[in-house]
Each structure stands twice: as structure tokens, then as C-alpha cells.
Amino acid sequence: xxxxxxxxxxxxxxxxxxxxxxxxxxxxxxxxxxxxxxxxxxxxxxxxxxxxxxxxxxxxxxxxxxxxxxxxxxxxxxxxxxxxxxxxxxxxxxxxxxxxxxxxxxxxxxxxxxxxxxxxxxxxxxxxxxxxxxxxxxxxxxxxxxxxxxxxxxxxxxxxxxxxxxxxxxxxxxxxxxxxxxxxxxxxxxxxxxxxxxxxxxxxxxxxxxxxxxxxxxxxxxxxxxxxxxxxxxxxxxxxxxxxxxxxxxxxxxxxxxxxxxxxxxxxxxxxxxxxxxxxxxxxxxxxxxxxxxxxxxxxxxxxxxx
Amino acid sequence: xxxxxxxxxxxxxxxxxxxxxxxxxxxxxxxxxxxxxxxxxxxxxxxxxxxxxxxxxxxxxxxxxxxxxxxxxxxxxxxxxxxxxxxxxxxxxxxxxxxxxxxxxxxxxxxxxxxxxxxxxxxxxxxxxxxxxxxxxxxxxxxxxxxxxxxxxxxxxxxxxxxxxxxxxxxxxxxxxxxxxxxxxxxxxxxxxxxxxxxxxxxxxxxxxxxxxxxxxxxxxxxxxxxxxxxxxxxxxxxxxxxxxxxxxxxxxxxxxxxxxxxxxxxxx
Numbered sequence: 001x002x003x004x005x006x007x008x009x010x011x012x013x014x015x016x017x018x019x020x021x022x023x024x025x026x027x028x029x030x031x032x033x034x035x036x037x038x039x040x041x042x043x044x045x046x047x048x049x050x051x052x053x054x055x056x057x058x059x060x061x062x063x064x065x066x067x068x069x070x071x072x073x074x075x076x077x078x079x080x081x082x083x084x085x086x087x088x089x090x091x092x093x094x095x096x097x098x099x100x101x102x103x104x105x106x107x108x109x110x111x112x113x114x115x116x117x118x119x120x121x122x123x124x125x126x127x128x129x130x131x132x133x134x135x136x137x138x139x140x141x142x143x144x145x146x147x148x149x150x151x152x153x154x155x156x157x158x159x160x161x162x163x164x165x166x167x168x169x170x171x172x173x174x175x176x177x178x179x180x181x182x183x184x185x186x187x188x189x190x191x192x193x194x195x196x197x198x199x200x201x202x203x204x205x206x207x208x209x210x211x212x213x214x215x216x217x218x219x220x221x222x223x224x225x226x227x228x229x230x231x232x233x234x235x236x237x238x239x240x241x242x243x244x245x246x247x248x249x250x251x252x253x254x255x256x257x258x259x260x261x262x263x264x265x266x267x268x269x270x271x272x273x274x275x276x277x278x279x280x281x282x283x284x285x286x287x288x289x290x291x292x293x294x295x296x297x298x299x300x301x302x303x304x305x306x307x
Numbered sequence: 308x309x310x311x312x313x314x315x316x317x318x319x320x321x322x323x324x325x326x327x328x329x330x331x332x333x334x335x336x337x338x339x340x341x342x343x344x345x346x347x348x349x350x351x352x353x354x355x356x357x358x359x360x361x362x363x364x365x366x367x368x369x370x371x372x373x374x375x376x377x378x379x380x381x382x383x384x385x386x387x388x389x390x391x392x393x394x395x396x397x398x399x400x401x402x403x404x405x406x407x408x409x410x411x412x413x414x415x416x417x418x419x420x421x422x423x424x425x426x427x428x429x430x431x432x433x434x435x436x437x438x439x440x441x442x443x444x445x446x447x448x449x450x451x452x453x454x455x456x457x458x459x460x461x462x463x464x465x466x467x468x469x470x471x472x473x474x475x476x477x478x479x480x481x482x483x484x485x486x487x488x489x490x491x492x493x494x495x496x497x498x499x500x501x502x503x504x505x506x507x508x509x510x511x512x513x514x515x516x517x518x519x520x521x522x523x524x525x526x527x528x529x530x531x532x533x534x535x536x537x538x539x540x541x542x543x544x545x546x547x548x549x550x551x552x553x554x555x556x557x558x559x560x561x562x563x564x565x566x567x568x569x570x571x572x573x574x575x576x
Contacts, residue, residue: 023398023399023400023477024400025394025398025477026394026398026399026400026403027400029390029391029393029394029398029477030391030394030395030403030406032387032390032391032447033387033390033391033406033410033447033449033452034406034409036387036446036447037409037410037413037447037449039428040425040428040443040444041413041416041421043424043428044421044424044425044428045416045420045421045424047424047427047428048420048421048423048424051423051424051427056427058427058430103316104317104320107313107316107317107320108317110313112313112314112317116563117321118317118320118321119566120558120562120566121320121321121324121325122320122321122324123562123565123566124324124325124328124555124558125324126569127502127554127555127558127565128328128551128554128555129505129506129508129524129527129550129551129554130506130508131506131508131524131527131528131531131547131550132527132547132548132550132551134531135527135531135543135544135546135547136327136328136331136544136547137327138531138543139331139334139342139343139540139543139544140327142343145342145343145540146343147330147343147344147345150343150344150345151345179323179324183324184569184570187566187569187570188570191570236417239417239419240418240419242508242509243508243509243528246528246532247528247531247532260419261419261509264419264422264423265509265512265513268423268426268513269513274423274426274427277423278423278424281419281420281421281422281423282419282420284417284419284420285416285417285419285420288417288419289417
């Protein structure tokens with residue numbers, strides 16, 4: 001054993017800094033976390049790759065189907081329908097959310113009384129359970145008796161089938177989701193706005209900049225990291241849509257509000273297809289990952305182009 | 308003029324976000340025929356909807372189920388999160404940065420990927436229809452461990468060293484010296500965890516079918532979805548109100564902490 005070459009094991013577990021003593025109690029302290037992560041995240045992650053290639057209803061033994069689930073997924077019109085529905089949802093939800101959040105964050109950033117009250121009221125739907133919001137809005141959206149249609153009727157306008165016509169149902173849910181979540185983004189953007197030094201605006205005013213120019217060339221660039229955050233969080237939220245269509249529409253009318261998670265849930269718990277449901281989950285995870293990456297890339301690129 | 312516009316926009320905003328809740332609570336005390344108008348008050352005030360809801364679903368039981376699950380999970384996430392975070396921030400041992408990297412990596416995994424495999428694991432453990440299915444998988448969180456780690460790294464090492472010279476164990480140092488200095492991060496982790504668990508429906512829906520074990524949001528969801536409400540709007544709204552009111556009351560007291568916690572957590576993502 002005269003060979004001085006350190007073995008591989010020693011290299012992987014080398015100390016952070018040479019000559020420092022190892023505090024063994026550290027292992028004991030991270031052990032529960034590491035074990036828990038291994039069992040409840042590592043194992044399911046690995047098992048996902050097994051499930052994808054099997055047909056399984058949990059009660060009878062698994063059957064290997066090779067790429068059967070993946071072929072089924074590619075040719076399953078409902079998967080693509082769910083994806084289109086989600087993109088339609090995001091197309092309305094994300095810009096609306098950003099616009100409303102920017103507007104109210106700007107208003108709250110003025111010198112005003114009762115800022116805490118206004119901030120707290122915009123934030124209220126964020127803390128309340130999604131089920132409550134969904135039950136409440138289901139009533140507001142109801143065709144004959146919903147308050148929104150009652151109001152439209154009172155103004156002499158025609159009633160709209162908010163949850164019953166295929167073209168309107170998803171936008172209606174997108175508006176509701178905006179109402180539910182926008183408070184969080186108002187607060188995030190307000191924090192961002194408060195971090196912008198006022199002398200930038202004063203200098204711009206001396207140069208005769210208009211309100212729009214100040215917003216476009218000072219506020220928006222300074223808020224860029226927060227705007228990315230709003231985009232990413234609301235996109236991830238859109239891909240996790242479940243309780244709203246589950247309670248309000250069951251995915252209808254004619255699958256127009258079917259979401260990825262709702263479809264996955266149905267495949268697993270209505271049809272007992274665990275392998276196929278896991279495949280949908282896998283597909284959905286890839287899509288979320290890719291969309292979020294593209295978003296970041298696009299926002300960062302437009303940022304560098306402007307500079 | 309400009310101020311007038313400013314305040315009227317803000318007031319309209321506040322009304323849009325608060326009025327629906329007020330209307331919802333008011334509607335639950337009205338007879339069914341009057342639910343569908345804008346008035347907040349009716350001549351025939353009644354508790355009928357609530358009596359109906361309490362007769363149909365185990366409201367009290369599910370409330371305490373939710374409370375039990377949420378309190379245990381929150382306490383566990385704080386305990387293990389801070390212990391892990393302390394070791395990762397303050398102790399030197401081989402493989403420490405590996406654990407930090409694993410924690411960072413786990414946060415990038417979309418939840419959809421592990422949802423079904425985790426369910427099959429819970430089935431294999433025999434946890435369907437037991438609180439273990441709701442509690443155990445949620446007992447630890449990478450996010451909490453990292454939040455604690457980042458916070459603890461800012462605490463001066465001299466404090467830790469001084470306590471060591473006095474012969475304190477690491478757990479003593481963590482809970483009696485560092486914890487009192489860490490109130491903001493404990494609030495953040497506690498509120499985020501509690502809210503996440505309290506409001507969850509999807510996972511509970513997957514693992515609990517026995518009504519006596521259900522959490523409150525699940526009971527209310529199934530009441531609204533599966534004909535239990537017999538299409539009575541007032542009753543559905545009453546169930547929703549029973550679920551919302553404790554949260555709103557807690558929110559009124561904790562709103563500053565809650566808003567700041569959620570904002571801080573968003574920023575750190």
C-alpha cells in the first residue's frame with residue numbers, strides 16, 4: 001500500500017477544505033432528509049421509467065408493452081386536445097395576469113393612504129382554497145342564475161354560456177384563475193417597483209420623458225427578473241390546472257376544458273391505467289420544462305437586444 | 308383629479324376581489340330563490356343551508372382531520388428542514404455539497420412526473436385511506452431545507468463557536484440559539500407549508516376514499532361535484548364558506564406575515 005494515489009472513494013468524499021475536521025454529526029442530521037428524498041422522490045422518479053413501458057391496473061401483475069404507451073399517447077387526440085386547451089388557457093391567462101398585476105402594482109406604488117388595506121384585499125383570493133373560488137365562480141358563471149349573466153341581462157345584453165359553450169369555457173376559467181392568483185403577482189411586482197431608485201425617474205423627467213417612455217425604458221427593464229418570475233410561475237400554474245375543470249365542467253363541454261392533469265387523473269382513477277397515466281405525466285413534465293426554458297430564453301434575449 | 312382616479316381604480320379593484328366573498332357568505336343565509344341576486348340581505352334569514360351541510364357531510368370531523376394533517380406536516384417540515392439546513396450551512400462533512408446539489412435538483416422536477424409512481428408506492432405501503440398517505444410523503448421538503456440553509460449561513464459563526472465552547476450540542480445550538488434569531492424564515496416556511504397542505508385536493512382525492520379520513524377541502528369538493536348538495540346552490544356556497552371563513556379569519560390576523568412570506572418565497576425561486 002505504498003501507492004500514494006488517492007482512491008476514487010476518497011476523492012468523492014474529500015473534505016470541503018483540507019485540514020478541517022469532519023463533523024460527523026452532520027451526517028446524522030442530513031440522513032432523515034436524504035432517506036426521505038430517496039424513498040419519496042428518487043424511487044418514484046426511477047419507477048416512472050418502469051411504468052411508462054408497462055400496462056398496470058395496480059391489482060393484477062404488470063404487463064410489459066414496450067413503446068405501446070408512448071405510441072398510444074402520440075395517437076391519442078385527447079392528449080393533444082388537453083395540450084391545446086392548456087395553451088389556449090395560457091394565451092389568455094398569462095398576458096391578462098401580467099397586465100392586471102402591473103396596473104395595480106403601479107397604483108399601489110403611488111403615495112397613497114391605506115396601501116396595506118388595498119394590498120391585503122387584492123391578496124385575499126390567493127390564500128383561500130381553490131375549491132372555494134371554484135364553487136363561488138361556478139355560481140357567478142351559471143347561465144340562467146349566475147350573477148354575471150343577471151347583470152348582462154339587466155344591461156340589456158344577451159346572456160353568455162360561460163361554462164357551457166366550448167369556445168368560452170376555457171377563457172372563463174382563465175379569467176377566474178387570474179382573479180384567484182393575481183394578488184401574489186401584484187405583491188411581487190410591487191416589491192420590484194419599490195426597488196427602482198427614484199432618481200432614475202427624476203433624471204428622465206428633466207429630459208422631458210413621457211409617462212409611457214418612463215414606463216417602457218425604466219420600469220419594464222428594471223422589473224425584468226420579476227416579470228420572468230410572473231411568466232414562469234403562471235405558466236407552471238396553467239399546466240397544473242386540475243381542480244377548476246374537475247369541479248366546474250368535468251373537462252367539458254366537448255373536452256374544451258380538459259387539462260393534462262385532469263386527463264391523467266381520469267386515465268389512472270376512472271380507467272385504472274397507471275402505466276398510461278404515468279406516460280401522460282412524463283409527457284406533461286417534458287412540455288412544462290421546455291416551455292419554461294423557451295420563455296426564459298425569449299425574455300432574456302429581448303432584454304439583451306434592447307441594451 | 309388624478310388622485311380621484313387613482314383611488315377610484317383602487318377601490319374598484321378592492322371591490323372586485325372582496326365583494327364576491329361577502330356576497331357568498333351573505334347568500335348562504337338566504338332562501339334558495341334569492342341566492343341569485345346581488346342583494347346581501349334578505350327578509351327571510353335562515354341557517355337552513357348550514358343545517359343541510361352539517362347533515363350531509365362530516366364538516367367538523369374533516370376540519371379536525373385537515374388541522375391534524377396540516378399541523379403535523381408543518382411541524383415536521385420545520386423540524387427536519389431546519390436540522391438539515393443547519394447541517395448544510397454550519398457543519399463540515401464530506402458530501403455536503405452533493406446534498407445541496409441534490410436538493411436544488413429535486414426542485415426542478417415537475418410534480419406531474421412523480422405523481423402516479425408516488426401513488427403506486429403509497430398503495431404498496433398499504434397507506435390508502437390512512438393519514439400516513441397525506442403526512443409521510445410531505446414530511447420533508449427540499450425547498451424548506453434550502454431556505455433554512457440560506458438563512459442560517461448569514462448567522463455569525465462566532466455565535467455558534469461560543470455556544471460550542473460552553474459545551475452545547477448542535478441540536479441545542481440550533482433550537483436555543485439560532486431559532487430565536489430565525490423568526491422570519493420560520494414564519495415563511497410554516498405559512499407556505501401549512502397553506503400548501505391545507506388547500507391540497509388532488510393528492511387527497513387520490514389516496515383517501517373513506518369519508519371519515521377526508522380533509523375538509525376534499526369533502527367540500529366531493530359535496531359540490533358528486534350530487535351530495537342535491538343541486539342546492541345555497542348549500543354548496545355554505546360548504547365553501549365553512550371552508551373559507553377560518554382561512555380568512557386567520558388571514559386577517561396573519562396577512563402581513565403571509566404576504567411577505569409568499570412574496571419572499573417567490574423572489575427566491
